[in-house]
Amino acid sequence: MLHLFRTTAILEGISYLALFAVTMPLKYLADLPMPNKYVGYVHGFLFIAYIVLAIVFWRSQNWGFKKGFILILASLLPFATFYVDKKYLAPREA
Incomplete structure (x- = not known):
């Protein structure tokens, strides 16, 4: 479960950045809307998967409201899934 959630978190973060830093400028500055459409579909799927997995993971860990x-x-925030991965999901070194 942890591996799946971590992978989804990283991919969701990458898709968020790709959508707003790459394909939005292509759509509005270069008049190329198709990359935005497809990256948007992928990001939407990953966003929903991240939310579902976050809730499942949160409940499975018996974490409090704040961590959830x-x-x-x-x-919802750019780069924040990378922060969550590093702070809460990455294995701790001894």
Whole structure:
């Protein structure tokens, strides 16, 4: 479960950045809307998958409201899924 959630978190973060940093400028500055459409579909799927997996993971870990809220909020902010991965999901070194 952890591996799937971590992978989804990273892919969701990458798709978020690709959507807004790459395909939005292509759509509005270069009049190329198709990349935005397809990256948007992928990002939408990953966003929903991230939310579902975040809730499942949060409940499976018996974390409090604050950590759960952070997991969900991370899906809305650029770079935040990378932060969540590093702070809450990455294995701790001894």
